[in-house]
Amino acid sequence: MNDLTHPDETATPALDVQIVAAAARGDRVAFGRLYDRFAPMVHGVVLARVHRAHVDDLVHDVFLQAMRRLSSLRDLSSFGPWLAAIARNRARDHYRRDMPTVDVPDDLAGLAHHDTEALEALAAIRRLPEAYRETLVLRLVEGLTGPEIADRTGLTHGSVRVNLHRGMALLRASLGITAPARPARPRPGTNSRPDHEPGD
Amino acid sequence: MNQATDPFDNHDDYLWSGLGDAPADVRRLEALLSTLRSQRPAPEVADIAPLASLPAHAPWRAWAVAATLALAIAAPWMARRVVPVATHWTVAWTDGASAPGESRLRVGASLDTGLRQARLAVGDIGTVDLAPGTRIRLVDAGATRHRLALDRGRMEAVIWAPPGQFLVETPSAVAVDLGCRYTLEVSESGAGVLHVTAGWVGFAHRGRRALVPAGAMASTRPGAGPGTPYLDDASRGVVAALEVIDFGSDRGEARAAALAEVLAAAREADALTLWHLLARVDARERGLVFDRFAHLVPPPPGVSRAGIVNGDPRMLDAWWNVLGLGDTADWREWTSPWSSETPGGTR
Known part of the structure; x- marks a missing residue:
């Protein structure tokens, strides 16, 4: 048992x-x-x-x-x-x-600055297309990883990856954030990027 | 693949796996947004307590949310408990005039409070307070079902069991706890009044049912069963009119006038009353109720006047489902075991 x-x-x-x-x-x-x-x-x-x-x-x-x-x-x-x-x-x-x-409460003035920023970020996510919205909330709010999101919701790994990537790009644009500089690609054999998707 | 749109760009690996170097903006968003995670603690019995202080006149949609929440919170906790089989309840006199200590009320035994008042411990699922002049009998004290008969007098029950485990027989209807707090009063004639102050109570007699939420009341009469539920701030005129509709023998002018009074006084919050009325009036009257009901709460797509007048159960269900009072599928599951309950001649 x-x-x-x-x-x-x-x-x-x-x-x-x-x-x-x-x-x-x-x-x-x-x-x-x-x-x-x-x-x-x-x-x-x-x-x-x-x-x-x-x-x-x-x-x-x-x-x-x-x-x-x-x-x-x-x-x-x-x-x-x-x-x-x-x-x-x-x-x-x-x-x-x-x-x-x-999207945001009426009494924003009564909230701490940190809370205000969080709600504004959430509002920005909610303005995204629905597919990106849900995946980003699960990742950024709930702290689930991509494989966990796929496991819990039944979405494919590929769909979650795409939603995360494109949703994040749209969110950055919405918030006026410049995309971070791309780090050097890892050498083959390092584990900073798995060769196979976790759980595959 | 175009590198600029490659969804698997390395710098978003952290987004996927949560491992590796986190871009500063992602880490900042995570820190901000993680504050929005649910702060609600795991279901605990202590969480039920605030329901007892739910305002009696809270908006009726809030009652439904509160009741659903109470069931949601209570059910997992209750289900994890090991419920011992009991053969008795304990009785404590609470009027201060009696010697301290507890008595036992065994299945089949009666208790008449006389001039005193008492508190019954219903296994470990709740309490029942009995007013002076109350007579009860313990019918069942099983592991999953508790049942008492209230012959006369007044009782207040506070129950935190899953729906359907605590039942009270009166001479004219059976009250089934659906996770709640309520008072029930029975006169010498066997007539009764139910007043729910938290959660829901089902009231049934020979297939005639009423679902009564917090802030609402329902009367019952021997031979007729439960009447139409009404909000506890309803006017005396409306309550009297419902008595005529539910229990009166007049089928003519007096009944028509009573229905007209109820419909004229109806507010949106009285949707509960109007929905129940649809099952308690004839086809012609049902059309009148539909018109007023539809004015206050527009029927959802697929629900027509003709269908309601003909008593189409699917349309009645659909209309109930837009009232914010829970889903009919859930109510049906909770209430089906007792929908045909009868008092069973326990006086």
């Missing part, structure tokens, strides 16, 4: 499937592990679309829906993409229910 009591951030997709299966059977410890593992992804997906004040509530709402409907998930290995789809739908649904997205 697998140890489901200690969250493991490096859990493999195979273990994810076992955890999802356990959660689908009603193992709430397993569900708690899924929450720990996927909450940042859900938070990022929702934050990319919905005003920050509503995000935490919606994240819990998404997990509540997922818990109730988990038994209907046929392909357990697709839990991440399935959960991401629920999160996107819930965010769109929230937007449709006359809850307008507000």
